[in-house]
Amino acid sequence: MKKLLKNKTFLANSRIYLTVIVAFLVMFSLSNAGILSSSWKGYLVPICAYISLAVSLNLLVGICGELSLGHAGFMGIGAFSGIIFAALLKDVVVSDTLRLLLAMVGGGLLAGIVGFLIGIPVLRLRGDYLAIVTLAFGEIMKNIIGNLYAGVDENGFHMAITTSKMALGEGGKYIINGPMGATGVQKLATFPMGFLLVLFTLFVVLNLINSKEGRAIKAVRDNRIAAESVGINVTAFRMKAFVVSAFLAGMAGVLFGLNYSSITATKFNFNTSINILVFVVLGGMGNILGSVISATILYVLPEAMRSLEDYRMILYAVVLILVMLFTWSPKVKEIVSVISAKLSGIFKKKEVETNG
Amino acid sequence: MSFLQYLINGISIGAVYAIIALGYTMVYGIAKMLNFAHGDVIMVGAYVSYCVTSYLGMPAIVSILVAVVACTVLGIVIEGLAYKPLRGTPSLAVLITAIGVSYFLQNAAQLIFGSAPKNFKSIVTMQPLTLFGGGLTITGEVIITIAICVAIMVGLTLFTSKTRMGKAMRAVSEDRAAAQLMGINVNQTISLTFAIGSALAAVAGVLLCSTVPTLMPTTGAMPGIRAFTAAVFGGIGSIPGAMLGGILLGIIETFSKAYISTQFSDAIVFSVLIIILLVKPAGLLGKQIQEKV
CATH class of the missing domain: 1.20.5 (Single alpha-helices involved in coiled-coils or other helix-helix interfaces)
Known part of the structure; x- marks a missing residue:
């Protein structure tokens, strides 16, 4: 125990966890006690989603040193696949919480797989060029998701990217309706689940940073050639960070998507990617607690200034x-x-x- | 015949992209920064031109001149206030500042003009040209856009290769420290680059809104990203690359809209960008820089 208390990373990490847990308990009791206004209550879940997004992007930008401008793309994949999963599981899984959890895992895995597939070609590039390709990826994802049709009828699940191929039988119901986006989504996301997602994200990212892999990733960031020359497989480690980051962003996307009754693909555009990047940079690159705090403050700040209207x-x-x-x-x-x-x-x- | 029609329209859109891409590529070449506020300078240029023609009732040519002057001043002011103090800091810091400037310009425009789109009156009064007995129609906008783009290309190429200022610009973009040792005023040269880039943005804004007549505070955002893609496509930092990239991007966009799918033109354009970068990581005309150990 004494040894543990002297361990610097343990202390630093427990400070992060403690801050988050205390903040959650305070906000949770405030909202349960009815002190929080309804608009403030509405901010809680998006804040959790943005914290997870900022922390996962920090893994990529701060720890790995790769500028990504397409994080909202993974968020969008997560959100829309999560909405589909949740709708399909509606009759199979009764518990709302379990359904949200399954949707989050499913959306995260899908985003992770897409991240892996994208990463194979894209991670050959570096620096500004990687940034540009991730920007292009984000735009492609927004474009595809924005034209996606998905629905269920008596023959089961249908999915298409054009209206003509999308013929639902009688009594069929659209889950996602092309440019109209997803409508009539059952709001499954809750603040405690958001908090669990934040904890999970912190757990994954902090453990990764302080593991052998994390040290290798940081070595690649600080000097790629030196890292390569001591036998670190640069591509494999960058890929690991990229996939983990995409997975976490996908999960956060599911939480975000299932927090609104309707959502369109335009929400996951370049501006959202940039906003997440701003959270990371202002919080301090590589500083996980910084990301948590800046995501919270910078999300609340424009909302709190609503009284200033146009300004x-x-x-x-x-x-x-x-x-x-x-x-x-x-x-x-x-x-x-x-x-x-x-x-x-x-x-x-x-x-x-x-x-x- | 429709193929030729699409090709000409594609070149016309591409010419606008090329003019915007020149601003991106020159600034990147000389200051090594991704200037994401460039797209919003286009929007400002278009608004200035709109105001001069509809509120002051001035002729189109005057409005372009006023827009160019206003954007040049704006470019110099932005560079001096927001980017110059950050010279030598990590590129990410400058990138975020550029995004801040972009938000500022967009929201300032929204505050002044409101978010409702304005109907931009085309500056071109030329009659459309009909060829092959009506088989091919070339609008005045297309002709003017292509003509202005060619003029800008020739002018800029002459400027960078013949004049002292142009040579100084190339020297600074090649090696800033060495250029400084040779007695080149680096700060002044960078300001000049921003001035030229912003002036071109003003021209691009007027041309863009003449072709697509809706003017909103977010008008510059998407063409900005497209043109930025074009600059990378041709090899960022290279002036002929930006021209080639812009025109190719315009053609690809028009063709994919016409022959493949209207909805997925964005996805196709950006996929082509990714493929090009994988085959030629420095873009079509970019220089591959060897890494030193």
Whole structure:
């Protein structure tokens, strides 16, 4: 036990888990006590989904060092396959929670498989080119999902990408109706399940980071050639990180998709990918707790500023630019340090004067 | 005959993409940053032109000039305020800042003009050209777009190869430190690149909205991504590459809409991009950089 308490990674990880658990307990009791307004209650599940998305993207961007601009693509695969799974299992599995769980596993696996298939060709590229290809992948996914038809009739399950091939028998029901998206979705997602997903994501990512694989992935990030020369199979490790990240994003997508009664593919566009990336970068690349906190704050911030109406997104943009300038720019940092030194100088002088 | 019609329309759309892609590729070549706000500069250019023609009642040519000047100033201001302080920091930091600028421009436009689409009146008054007894119709917009694109290509090629400023730009994009040692003012050259890129964006915005007459705060986003794809397609950082990539992308898009599927044109275009990058990782005309150990 003493040894464990001295272990730095154990301490750091337990701090992350503890923060998340405490935050969950507080929010859960607040919402159960009826203190939370209904609009705030509505934010809880999306926050959980975005935390999982940010943490899984952080694995790719922060730990693996690969810029991905198509994370929403995996989220979309998860969301729509999860909606289909949940609809198909409706009569088989009675328990809502179990159905959500199965849909999450199914959606995650599908996203993971797609991630693997995409990864084979795509991971040959690096840097900005990888970013561009993931952007292209996200757009392709949005395009395909946006034209997908799925439905059930007496002959079973049908799926097609054109209306003409999609002929449902009498009494047939569309689950996903092309560009109209999924409508009439049963809202299965709950805050406790979202919390479990966050815990699961943290568990997978943190364990991966601190394992042999994680160290190899970080070695690849810091110096690919050096890592290769000591015998690390670069492609295999990048692939592992890519697939795990896609799997987790898919699960988060299922949670997100099953939180709304209707959803369209346009939700999973380039802007969503970028938003998740902003969460990761502002939270600190490679910093898991940072991703959790920034995903929460940056999701709530624009919602909380609704009273400012038209000005809120402008303010959000200005805040984003200013944060980047203040955290990265050497010049701005210098100015800040000079000003703060002067300010503290003034206060010190005053203290001396009052003392004297 | 319809094949020829599609080809010409494709080249016309591709010419607009090429003009936008030039801005992306020049900025990437010289500042090594993905400037995601570029698409929104197009939108600003189109709005400026719209305002000048419909509120001030000025002729089309004046509106283009005003739009070009406004976007040039905007490009320099954005570069100076948002990108210059971040020079030398990781590219991801600059990328996120560019996204911040993009959000800012989109939402500022929404605040000023509202989110309802404006009906952009085409700047071209030329009559459509009918060939082969009505078998082939070339609209005035198509002719003007292609003509302007060719003029820009020739002008830019001459500028980068003949003038001192152009040579300085190429030098900075090749090796910034060495260029500085040779006495080239790197900061000024980068600002100039942004100015040229933004001026081209203004022209592209006016041409784009003349062909597709709806103008919204998000008008620039999708053509921006497409043109960015085109720049990568041709080899990002290469000026002839951007032109080739833009025109090819336009042709592929039109053909896939005409012959394969209207809904899946996006998927087809981006799939082609992925395949090209797998076969030629630096794009069609890009230079393959050897890695040094």
